[in-house]
Amino acid sequence: MIGSMYSVIAMKLILTTGVVPNLNISAALLGFLFIRTWLKVLEKSGFVSKPFTRQENTMIQTCAVACYGIANGGGFGSYILALNKKTYELAGVNNEGNSPKSVKEPGLGWTTGYLYLISFVGLFALIPLRKIMILDLKLTYPSGLATAVLINGFHNQSDKIAKKQVQGFMKYFSISFFWGFFKWFFSGTGTGKVQCGFGQFPIFGLKAWKHTFYSDFSMTYIGAGMIVSHLVNLSLILGAVLSHGLMWPLISRHKGDWFSESLQESDMKSLFGYKVFLSIALILGDGLYNFAKILACTIINIHDKLKNRDLEMVVGGQEKPIEVLKRNQIFIGENIPIWLATVGYALFAIICTLAIPFMFPQLKWYYVVSAYIIAPSLAFCNAYGVGLTDINMSYNYAKVAIFVLAAMSGKEDGIVAALIGCGLIKSVVSVASILMQDFKTAYLTCTSPKAMFLSQVIGTTLGCVTAPLSFFLFYKAFDVGNPDGEFKAPFALMYRNMAILGVQGFSALPNHCLQICYGFFALAIGVNVVRDMSPQKVGKYMPLPMVMAMPFLVGAYFAIDMCIGSLIVFVSHKINSKKAEFMVSAIASGLICGEGLWTLPAAVLALAKVNPPICMKFLPS
Numbered sequence: 001m002i003g004s005m006y007s008v009i010a011m012k013l014i015l016t017t018g019v020v021p022n023l024n025i026s027a028a029l030l031g032f033l034f035i036r037t038w039l040k041v042l043e044k045s046g047f048v049s050k051p052f053t054r055q056e057n058t059m060i061q062t063c064a065v066a067c068y069g070i071a072n073g074g075g076f077g078s079y080i081l082a083l084n085k086k087t088y089e090l091a092g093v094n095n096e097g098n099s100p101k102s103v104k105e106p107g108l109g110w111t112t113g114y115l116y117l118i119s120f121v122g123l124f125a126l127i128p129l130r131k132i133m134i135l136d137l138k139l140t141y142p143s144g145l146a147t148a149v150l151i152n153g154f155h156n157q158s159d160k161i162a163k164k165q166v167q168g169f170m171k172y173f174s175i176s177f178f179w180g181f182f183k184w185f186f187s188g189t190g191t192g193k194v195q196c197g198f199g200q201f202p203i204f205g206l207k208a209w210k211h212t213f214y215s216d217f218s219m220t221y222i223g224a225g226m227i228v229s230h231l232v233n234l235s236l237i238l239g240a241v242l243s244h245g246l247m248w249p250l251i252s253r254h255k256g257d258w259f260s261e262s263l264q265e266s267d268m269k270s271l272f273g274y275k276v277f278l279s280i281a282l283i284l285g286d287g288l289y290n291f292a293k294i295l296a297c298t299i300i301n302i303h304d305k306l307k308n309r310d311l312e313m314v315v316g317g318q319e320k321p322i323e324v325l326k327r328n329q330i331f332i333g334e335n336i337p338i339w340l341a342t343v344g345y346a347l348f349a350i351i352c353t354l355a356i357p358f359m360f361p362q363l364k365w366y367y368v369v370s371a372y373i374i375a376p377s378l379a380f381c382n383a384y385g386v387g388l389t390d391i392n393m394s395y396n397y398a399k400v401a402i403f404v405l406a407a408m409s410g411k412e413d414g415i416v417a418a419l420i421g422c423g424l425i426k427s428v429v430s431v432a433s434i435l436m437q438d439f440k441t442a443y444l445t446c447t448s449p450k451a452m453f454l455s456q457v458i459g460t461t462l463g464c465v466t467a468p469l470s471f472f473l474f475y476k477a478f479d480v481g482n483p484d485g486e487f488k489a490p491f492a493l494m495y496r497n498m499a500i501l502g503v504q505g506f507s508a509l510p511n512h513c514l515q516i517c518y519g520f521f522a523l524a525i526g527v528n529v530v531r532d533m534s535p536q537k538v539g540k541y542m543p544l545p546m547v548m549a550m551p552f553l554v555g556a557y558f559a560i561d562m563c564i565g566s567l568i569v570f571v572s573h574k575i576n577s578k579k580a581e582f583m584v585s586a587i588a589s590g591l592i593c594g595e596g597l598w599t600l601p602a603a604v605l606a607l608a609k610v611n612p613p614i615c616m617k618f619l620p621s
Contacts, residue, residue, distance in 0.1 A: 002030050002060065003067025003459055004466045009596035010068045011470040012220065014077035015480055015487040017554045019236075019547075019562075021227045024065055024147045024437075026589040031060035032154045033166050033586075054155040058447040059455040061147060062438045066459025071467040073394070073430045074115055079402075079419040080106055081492035082499070086481040091496050092269070097504030098496075102362075102415035106475065108468055110359060115464040117352050118424055121372065122431025123456060124344035125379045127336050130439050130449070135328065137301070139387025144440030150585075151445050165586040172587045176219035176594025183217065184602055188615035196615035199486065200557075206620055211244045212555030221558050223591030225565020226584055231540070232547050233559070233566040239548030240556030248275065258511045272483070273510040276497050279552035281517035283494075285524025286545035287396035293532070294385035294393065301384075327446055334449045345376070352424070360420045362413035367405060371424045378425065379432035386433045387440075394430035398422040399498060406502025414503040419495060431460070477603035483553075490553035 006023055013020045035052045042049050074080070081087060083104040091098045126133070133139050154162070187197030199216045202209035225233050251274050255261055259270050349372040357365045382393050399422070406418035435456055442452040474480055480487045506514055524545035531542035551559050565588070572580035 002027055002034070003064040003462055005593060005597065006064060006068035007071040007463065007466040007470040008473070008599055009220070009592055010071040011076065011467070011474060012596060012599055013224070014072065014491075015474055015489045017221075017488075017550060017558045018077055018491045019224070019550055019558070020072050021224045022143055023068065023227075023592075024061065024143055024441075025150055025585055026227065026592070027064040027068075028057060028061040028147050028151050028154075029165070029585050029589055030169075030593075031057050031064065032151070032162070033169055035060070036162055037166055052155075054151050054445045055447040055451070057151045057154065058148075058441055058445045059451055061151070061441070062452055062455040063459035063462075065434070065438070066456045067463040067466060069431070069434055070115060070119055070460065070463030071470055073426065074111075074119075074463075074467050075423050075426070076106075076111075076467065076471040077489050078491040078495045079398070079423050079426075080111060080114075081481065081489050082419050082496035083416065084481065084492075087492045087496050090272075090481070090483065090493050091500060095500065095504075096507075097411060097414075097500040099412055099415060101412055102499075104360075104416065106471070108472055111468045111471070112464060114356075114359065114420075114423075115467065117348075117355055118427040119431065119460050119464055120457075121345060121348040121352065121375070122379065122428040123435060123453075123460065124341045124348070125376045125428055125432040126383055126436055127341035127453075128338045129380065129383075130336075130436065131332060133383065133387060133436060134439055134443050135331065137384075137387070139384065139440070141387050141437045141440035144437040145444065148441045148444035151441070161582055165582060168583050168586040169590040172590030173594040174590075176223070176591045177598050178594075179217075179219055180595040180598030180602070184598075184605075184612050186612065186614050186616040188612040195486070196617050197612070198616070200618075202618050203560075206618065209618070211249070212557055213240070213244065213560070214557050215560050215564075216557050218558065218561050219591040219595040221561035222565040222568070223588040225562035226569050226588035226591070227565075228562070230566050230570070232544060233562045235543040235545075235547040236551055236559035237556070237563055238543050240551035240559045242548065243275070243278075243552040244556050247278070269510045274513055274516070275553050276494060277501075277509055277513050277517055278520050279490075279549040280494060280498060280501075281520040282524050282545045282549035282552070284399065285521040286528065286549075287393070287399065289525050289528045290385075291393055291396050293528075295381060297385070327443055330446050331443045331449060334451075336450060336453060345372075356420070356424070360416055362409065362416040363405075363420050364409075364417075367408075367417065367421055368424065371401070371421060372428070375425060375428040376432075379429045382429045383433040383436045386437060392430060392433055394426050394433065397429050398426035401425045402495065402498045403502040406499045409503075411503050415496065415499040418499040418502055422495075473600070473603045477606040488554055490550075494553070 006027065010020050010023070032052075035056070039049055039052060083102065084106060085103050088098060088100070088103045093100075183198045187195070187199060189196070200209065200214050201217060202214045204213050208214065248271060251258070251271055255271070259273075349369075352372070353365055353368045356368055357363055378397050382397065386392055401422040401424075402418045405421040406414040408414075409417035435453075438452060438456060439449060441447075442449055474487060478487050479485045481489045481492060483493075501509075509517070527542050527545055531539040533539075534542075569580070569584055572584060
């Protein structure tokens with residue numbers, strides 16, 4: 001139930017801005033609140049039940065995260081949507097590299113089949129290395145660690161705190177749901193491109209509103225802003241000011257000089273092209289730097305571990321605490337056979353090699369074989385990096401795959417081969433690191449690794465059904481992919497243009513765009529170098545270039561909502577830090593789930609052609 005609900009919420013976030021916060025902790029909290037509330041109801045009804053354990057809590061969290069993880073990583077907001085007709089038209093019908101043969105409309109049948117093919121391979125990629133990565137290398141996996149600490153805390157805390165969390169969640173869930181219902185009444189159809197309702201509330205005035213500096217009073221983004229760090233939210237607002245406040249007005253002045261005045265707004269040779277390619281330059285600069293850094297850290301760290309192994313065995317010879325010995329015994333004793341991992345990986349890889357070229361003739365079978373030969377080593381590098389830094393780099397491996405496959409496949413087949421092929425790599429690399437992160441949570445909560453792996457398989461199986469259903473709920477009910485609408489799906493156009501760039505080269509860029517891209521690429525690397533080389537008190541204030549790039553296409557409005565979430569957390573800690581520690585996650589989960597769940601009735605009303613009765617819009621006096 002939690003996994004299905006989060007699939008809808010994650011899909012909404014993907015199709016509006018592309019920013020999905022880590023919902024592991026929130027899923028663990030909801031699992032705890034739902035089951036504890038259910039047990040209380042049973043108790044008052046006279047039924048006696050066994051106590052709810054942290055192992056069961058971990059299994060619920062694992063299953064829910066695996067389920068919504070398919071919605072998040074399944075490419076619905078990026079490479080799958082990049083194949084549809086609307087994205088093809090936005091990328092420029094007259095663009096040489098944008099082949100008309102590279103259009104494939106999303107369908108419930110083929111997307112579900114494709115997900116079932118690619119999503120299970122990654123589950124088997126790193127199972128033989130779980131002991132090495134968790135016990136021998138002692139990797140941290142910060143999100144897995146935080147989730148385990150939270151689950152252990154839930155089951156050690158008093159009923160009074162649990163009751164407050166349940167009340168806080170229900171209160172803010174109700175407020176968020178009814179606020180979504182209230183907003184809907186005022187969002188009727190307006191004239192032209194003006195959206196009605198609270199979705200474009202010009203809190204900074206109408207001039208700022210024209211540059212997307214307004215609030216849409218989204219409880220989902222306020223809740224998301226409460227979960228992510230202050231640095232993420234400040235990076236978003238900095239990216240919004242840099243792009244919509246500075247760069248786009250300056251480039252717009254060169255209309256008629258750098259690009260023709262007669263071009264449509266959505267044409268890639270107009271201002272829209274600069275928005276797309278400058279955001280790609282920031283993302284690539286940040287991604288390549290972090291990829292090189294994590295690869296270097298991995299090599300140095302493994303070398304140091306091997307060098308100091310004998311020393312550790314002597315120094316670490318003292319008796320270990322009983323709790324650690326117990327955890328180690330459960331983690332090693334519950335062994336998942338290596339033959340199962342090998343056979344599972346080989347079997348799913350063979351099925352994919354046979355089926356995917358049949359579904360997509362543009363992607364040749366030998367590309368699929370090559371992808372699955374190199375994927376385990378890439379998955380190891382990524383899982384190691386996640387263990388050290390908590391940064392999942394799977395999307396960067398996918399982007400590299402896009403450029404390589406597009407260049408190798410040629411103009412006719414390049415775009416489809418690149419977009420579908422990147423999904424193979426991304427899925428293995430992402431699923432393997434998520435599994436390893438969940439193994440860390442299982443280790444720290446003394447959960448059976450076999451049971452945890454089974455939960456992951458069940459969650460993945462469910463996710464392959466709930467993710468396409470969630471997507472088509474939005475795709476059929478709303479105008480997905482419209483740059484002027486609510487569901488912009490910015491990464492779909494970004495991924496398609498990366499494939500076009502791989503096919504066509506730099507001729508795909510608008511005038512003077514390459515030179516500005518060099519500047520933004522260097523900016524991304526420079527900011528990272530300053531963060532890593534400068535003292536901690538300076539480095540911790542450096543923005544995140546990958547996050548800064550997100551408002552470039554989407555707009556500034558969601559960054560404002562996310563910052564409101566940060567402000568709420570900041571003020572809460574100032575007023576009562578102890579209370580804020582256990583209440584913030586409950587309140588944030590309530591805000592995200594309430595408005596996220598309102599999406600379901602809103603979609604049903606849209607499909608039934610029931611329009612909101614009022615259009616509220618703002619005019620100059």
